[in-house]
Amino acid sequence: MNSVQTVVSQTSPPKKSFLYDPKVRGIFYQVVVVAAIVFLFYAAASNAIENLQRAKIASGFGFLNNTAGFDISQTLIQFSAAGSTYGDAFIVGLLNTLIVSAIGIFFTTILGFMVGIARLSKNWMVAKVAMVYVEVLRNIPLLVQLLFWYIAVLGALPQPRNSLDMGAGFYLNSRGLFMAKPIWGSNISVIIAALAIGVVATFVYRRWARKQQEQTGRQYPVGKVTLALILGLPILTWIALALAGANPITFEMPRKGTFNLTGGQQILPEFVALLLGLTTYTAAFIAEVVRAGILAVSKGQSEAAGSLGLTPGQTLRLVVIPQAMRVIVPPLTSQYLNLTKNSSLAVAIGYPDLVQVFMGTVLNQTGQAIEVVVITMGVYLTISLVTSFIMNIYNRRVAIVER
Template identity: 75%
Template sequence: MQTAANQTPTRGSLLYDPKFRGAVYQVALIAIIAFVFYEAASNAVENLRRARIASGFGFLENTAGFDINQALINFSAAGSTYGDAFIVGLLNTLLVAAIGIVFATILGFTIGVARLSRNWIVAKVAMVYVEIVRNIPLLLQLLFWYHAVLAPLPQPRNSIQMGAGFFLNARGLYLPKLIFESSAWYVLGAMVIGGVAAFLFRRWAKEQQQRTGRQYPIGLMTLALIIGLPVITWIVLSAAGAHPATVDVPIKGTFNLTGGLQVFPEFVALLLGLVIYTAAFIAEVVRAGILAVSRGQTEAASALGLTPGQTLRLVVIPQAMRVIIPPLTSQYLNLTKNSSLAVAIGYPDLVQVFMGTVLNQTGQAIEVVVITMAVYLTISLVTSFIMNIYNRRVAIVER
């Protein structure tokens, strides 16, 4: 007959295994979370049924019945669905986020480096820019650009001509539009080939530099391959009579402008606000990253005969990137999420189109909100994933 002492777990049993206990705790936590979500979903479905509110995602196939002024795909009130409206809003959000990230990065790096300039005026101007812009709410800046800067522009009949084919008025910026033909695929193929060749040349040049110490013009060669090769292809096709594209130039009429590409003032105001606001924070991130590099690195580069520009580009910035990338990722995510403030100035982004017009017409609050949240979550996770890959590449490897 076993005693109570013999029934106690021994040191070798599963109860003393930290991995087993950790797995049990995790399974229990997952079960609790799943139960909470199940109860919440069940209650939501039951409440919708009692209130006689339709549920499900079938509304996405219904006809929208409204127009959107800026659409990157074909969209019409009579023939497009709510699902098409969702795609239009999503593409508009991705467009302003992608362009905003590029310009905010360029401006932010420039301002961040300028803050550390030895020129007193340049450093102080950069400091004033950062301190003023980042302490004014973004919403107020968007309203300023839209109502105070763009709204007072003249009407189309009095458009400001900014060169051949460029007009500016209260309805936006009109500029020449390229209409691509079938032969444009050859130009795109040349660009892809140039990008692959530039990547291979960059790897070869770095290997040669590590082996022999000789430096090659990587930047100039990259530009020549990515830009020069498509330009040469374009010229050859044009000389052969197969023009890759034609130019549609806007023409000023009595009351309006016809032809060309119209950039709406809502898009311009949103892009200006996001770029200028986010660049102020990126500038501080860049400045902190540069200051994190030891002064001895700069002194060693000077002793080797490098100019200040070469020292910054070849020594300081590469080492500062390991400090810059993590907070820079947060700024990219903030810019994408801040684009939802476009609803204040009427830019047809995902929030304005889907959570605004579509939600008001369909009443599918739960479905619309869940889809919108899932989209922003996906965009943020993809952005973080890409930036984390780059962060691992620039991180210092311990030996």
């Protein structure tokens, strides 16, 4: 019996150290890498602070509370040279960046889908025009396109005294586009409440319509009902309040004088040039993304839809595009991020975005390069992460669910 135990003990493999465990090794290496990165950042920060102190250069973020002392051409909040701070200037630049990015994403998505679908058109002329658009615009640097829109197109507009009257209170000249300016009354909260009710009702109706389609196969006019609830309900509320003598919105119309326009809302030519450049440039890339996504859908899907009696438009809208979105969304997210980051080129045409205002004027006046650059980098990183998070949520909704 003892001999058997001796043989078994001799033939059994020796116990391995816990360091041979792949999970333990992975955790160990990750801890080492993170510690090394933290140490490098700490060493760099300590060295920078020491050099700043030796050179007697101010550091920290207290400069954000100092008076700015300069004006900004476009502000979405109250801002003045005498009463606003560098922190207010940062907020103004951030809002200007967000507004041009959001509007640019909206228009570039529409234009990109239109051009991408047009590239697959059976009409030879339409397909070739879309191809020329894509090949020309995506191969010209964006900076050149921005300068073209700003100098060659908008710079050739007439002076304010010779403004182009476009009707309905719209005037166009070298100083930008002038339009009616809305003045919000005390009852505007009623319109906002009507809009919120319309959004909630749209969400409920879409879920109900989807459930009914799954159960009965019957389709309901989701698009028309959505449009009626989100737009129609606030408009009807506005009309009702206006008829009752409590108009929540009035408009200040621009008036053409001898030398200039007074009143109304002015849209700067820098904003228009930046928006046009970003939209047309990014739409060329989105068009190729859309074309690739549509071509990734099997032709059998279109043939099956045609055999069911669907028109080409219905086939594209109800069958092809929903399936193509699984391929389109990931690269589409990258184009949205590129558009947001490319908006920093606004400094070339003088649009007061975050880079022009904060990394330009504020940095030159304060000299606190490290703080300004770190804040700017953090803002663009945050915008990109939020955009990616939202698009990833949508991507999971359209992705194929394995069963």
